[in-house]
Amino acid sequence: MIEMKDISVRYPGTHTDALSEISISFQQGEFVCILGKSGAGKSTFVRCFNGLQKLTHGEIYLKGNPVSPSNDEEWRTIRRKTGMIFQHFNLIPRLSVLQNVLTGMFGYRSSFKNLIGWFTTQEKELAKRVIADVGLAAMEHRRVENLSGGQKQRVGIARALVQQPEILIGDEPVASIDPGTAEHIFNMLQDIHRRLRLLTIINVHDIDLAKRYATRIVALKEGKVIFDGHPGDFTNEE
Ligand code: ADP
Numbered sequence: 001m002i003e004m005k006d007i008s009v010r011y012p013g014t015h016t017d018a019l020s021e022i023s024i025s026f027q028q029g030e031f032v033c034i035l036g037k038s039g040a041g042k043s044t045f046v047r048c049f050n051g052l053q054k055l056t057h058g059e060i061y062l063k064g065n066p067v068s069p070s071n072d073e074e075w076r077t078i079r080r081k082t083g084m085i086f087q088h089f090n091l092i093p094r095l096s097v098l099q100n101v102l103t104g105m106f107g108y109r110s111s112f113k114n115l116i117g118w119f120t121t122q123e124k125e126l127a128k129r130v131i132a133d134v135g136l137a138a139m140e141h142r143r144v145e146n147l148s149g150g151q152k153q154r155v156g157i158a159r160a161l162v163q164q165p166e167i168l169i170g171d172e173p174v175a176s177i178d179p180g181t182a183e184h185i186f187n188m189l190q191d192i193h194r195r196l197r198l199l200t201i202i203n204v205h206d207i208d209l210a211k212r213y214a215t216r217i218v219a220l221k222e223g224k225v226i227f228d229g230h231p232g233d234f235t236n237e238e
Pocket residue numbers: 038039043172
C-alpha cells in the first residue's frame with residue numbers, strides 16, 4: 001500500500017541523518033508499532049507518511065505510484081486519507097468535543113462556511129457517530145479542557161476517524177497517559193483497526209504494549225531500521 005525507497009532525512013544545520021536510507025513497505029491491515037529510544041527517528045519517520053516531513057533523499061510510492069515531493073495538491077489528498085494522533089493531543093481546549101472532532105473535516109472541505117462553524121447535517125451525524133465509537137457520546141458538548149488525558153486522546157482518535165482515513169498514524173499517542181489508561185487506548189485502537197482494517201502505524205516507548213498489540217514491530221536506532229518483524233521475535237537488545 002505504501003512503499004518507501006531509500007529515504008533519508010537530514011535536518012538543516014545537522015551533520016547526521018535523522019533517517020538514513022530506509023527502504024520499507026506497509027500493507028493495508030497491518031498494526032505496526034515503531035520502537036526506539038528518544039532521538040532514534042520515530043517521530044521524523046511517521047511524519048514522512050503525510051508529507052509533513054520533507055525527504056532529503058528517496059521516494060515514496062502509494063499503491064504503486066510515486067508521490068512527487070513537490071506536488072502539494074497530491075500531498076493534501078494523502079493527508080485527507082491519513083489520520084494523525086499526537087502525544088499532546090493537539091486539540092483546541094476551549095472548544096467542545098464535537099467542535100474539536102469537526103475540525104478533522106477542515107482537511108477535506110475547508111470552506112469559509114466550515115471555518116465559521118457551519119457543517120452539513122451529514123457531517124455532524126458522522127462526527128457524532130465517531131464520538132460514540134470512542135465512547136464519548138455523553139460528553140459531546142463538554143469542553144475538551146475539562147477532560148482527562150485518556151478522554152482527550154479519545155477525542156484525538158475521533159478527530160482522526162472523522163476523516164475516514166485509510167492510514168492511522170500515532171506519534172507517541174500514549175506517552176502522556178498513565179499505563180492503565182494507555183492500555184484502554186490501545187484496546188480501542190485495536191478494535192478500530194480490526195473493524196476498519198486501517199493501516200495503523202504507532203510510535204510507542206513501551207515495548208510491552210507494542211508486543212501485545214502490534215502485528216509487526218519496526219525498531220529504529222540512529223535513523224536506521226534495526227528490527228522489522230513479528231512481535232514474538234523481538235528481543236530488546238538495546
Ligand atoms: P520527543 O522526545 O517526544 O521525540 P524531542 O525533544 O525529541 O521530543 O523533540 C521535540 C520537538 O523538538 C520536535 O518537534 C522535534 O522535531 C524538535 N527537535 C528535536 N531535536 C531537535 C534539534 N536537535 N533541533 C531542533 N529541533 C529539534
